[in-house]
Amino acid sequence: MALSIGLDTAVKALRAHQLAVDVAAHNIANAQTPGFSRQRVLLRPIGLEGAAWSARDSLLGKPGFGVDARDVQRIRDAFMDYQARQALSSRGQRSAFAAPLRNAETIFNDPSDDGISALLARFWAAWHDVVNEPESSAARTALVHATQTFTLRLQAAQSELDLQRRNLNQLVSSAADEINACAREIAALNLQIKQVELNGDRANDLRDRRDVLLDKLSEVASVQYSEAQTGEVTVYLGSHELVFGATARTIVAGPDPGDPTMTKLTWQNDGFDVVASGGKLKGILDARDQALPDLQRKLDAFAVGLINGVNTLHRQGYGLDNSTGLDFLQGTGAGDIRLNPVLAANPHRIATAAAPNSPGDASIALQIASLELRPNMVAGAPATHLVTGETLSPGVTLVGLQVAQGLQPGTYTIVENPPSSGTLELQYDGNPIGTYNSANISAPGGTIQFTSGSNVVATLYVAVTGTYTDAQQVADLTAPGNNAIRVEVAPGDFYGNLVSVLGADVNRALGMEQSAGLLVDHLDAMRQATHGVNIDEEVTNLQAAQHAYNAAARVITVIDDMLDTLINRTGVTR
């Protein structure tokens, strides 16, 4: 074997190890670059396959031709990426959902000294003060003020919830922008990667960039993707192709025809709705279209309950000037609840007496003040906590009682209407609050009252399916074939329930956000364990490459010496 081959081998080694140094340098340089995958020189010995066929025989039993270091491999685990992206979608969804809910909680600001429930308590107290001194214009004026403070606070809460929803529109639009930008860049990268890899080269850094974009996209909206032979990825959002080869589809944010104040996303090419099954977009839409409206409906139900309850009594009463038939509160919900302006301007017209010409009579005012204690609001209606259509056969477990926050396990006894047979277990927050053999459940129209001491804290009505207004109550309850329940609670409990259910929702959302975050961290660490750069490792590689480089250089010196011996010393006598 010729010495020149040895030199050639040594030169290959020098190149290989120089490449190894370059790769280590690249890795070290990108140690903190997000999404960077470490690279490794794939070293392969060059054996007989490198020699010409004619030379094979003579080379048998001889060493090979050195090292081949053409390939620089990118270390990446596609399955880990897939898992991590699912976790990213989940985290995106949870955190986008939790944030507006948390804001909503701040809007209510309860329990506190100046939240809505404190203002409600002041509203009742002001009525009591009027009961104490119905002739007093000071007490009446104070009631006007307490009512206005309370109703304005309700209005503010409702409009702040509206604002929250409208603010989420901007997030919807910016999610669309992000998706579009990612899609366009992925499509461009698809083309470049395909071109580079067609030549047999590696598009390592382009792929890194594309993986970063897929991560980002997954966080915004849950996407599916698959990689073709050509190295291009196809990305699906819902059932639509978002990226196909070098083509990216565009999604457009525009007003929802159903509700022009809300932003809706559609596909530009066919006008279909964009369906988000995960990611930030889904979290935002869930909060905007479900959680917040649900809260607003409950707040409306609370306001309407108060308006109806107070007005029904107030209309029967007489003011100091004998005016009667007036509404105390006006409005159709929490957004526009207000004190009747006639009464605001003329507090003496507030109806306190049950008969005309009775300035000292406050029996109507007393009944209004006592609304505080009466379970008179349909908890949950028309929102989700009303259990409708549930068959109350004996032994069935009724859920939905979480509406009555006063119902803590073990504190209450059940009176009235013992059942003829079987048992009925009522639950609070998943825990039984009592099994009882009372209540004639099979007979519609029955009521079950929950008492604390001698106070009724909630009334269960055995009733028909559907939603009710107070006026419908008796008629519906007694209609045949009816088998749903409804729960009525006092106004304060209704509101308290609204707040604590929201609190539980926020708590759950934050918990899910946190655990999704932990999963992302974990999977990211696992991913990093594969493709991340470790400096110590790279320095070791650097050292190894340096040693090998030095040794290869040494080989050249040795061969040089050998050539020198051969050329300058061989055949020279003396």
Added chain:
Amino acid sequence: MRLSEQARVHRQVSYLTDAADRMDRVQRQLATNRRIDRASDDPSGAALAMQYRKSIAFEAQMRRNLENGTAFLNVTEAALSGATDLLQRVRELTVQAANDTLGVSERQNIAAEVNQVIEQLAQVANTSFGGVYIFSGHKTTTPAYAVGGTPPAAITWQGDNGERLRRVSTRDVVPVNIIGHQVFGNLFDRLIQLRDALQSGAPGAQVRPYIADIDSGLERVLNARAEVGARLNRFEATTSRSLETDTNLQELRAGVEDIDIAETIVRFTAAQNALEAALGAIGRTANLSLLNFLR
């Protein structure tokens, strides 16, 4: 497991932020003295806290109602006490006039005194408290009795039987007022008749029957005073029960909403130690590198 640079940095940052976050939370609890700052901190605790707060506000209002009622009853009691004195005085005068030895001019002197009692008693029956005629039933802006003429020739009832109700506890709605007509009855008519009889020098035999009227009036006033006294006692008892309830509720509320200072300080110290330990550990490991050992 291979630990990449980015993972190491990310972890160190998250150790630090977690530890700092925990410390911040405990610190906030210490600063606000509240365990529940928002409902999501403890949803079921928040529900309880709101119940307690609602009940505390309710009890406070009940005490306010009781206080207001007590003031009203005290004024009523003072008025009835005055009525008692006046009726006792007029009874003495009547007993005196029932004696046949008195002459006409002496009877007329007594008549003048009786007239004074009538006028004062009418003032008592028309006692007003904060612009409210307390004996008028629901017609509280009208004096209980209209006094016609000077000296009064007729004193007529203008009130009604309306009860002045108020709530004093979750269970009890009670009246605070005493109806003037039920206390004074026909007293004014009879006293006016007595005065006129004395004025015309009526003999003892004609005066004597009035004693029974005055006695039954006195009895009605005393009954009313007993009723007022009983109500005042009950109000006092209800007030102290409400105060007890309030103490219990405040304790319950504090138990749910407020922090246990000792426990929270211990947790704060623990969180602080954890943060310091995390900082120390990062400080010591951050400089660990193979490079330190290579020339």
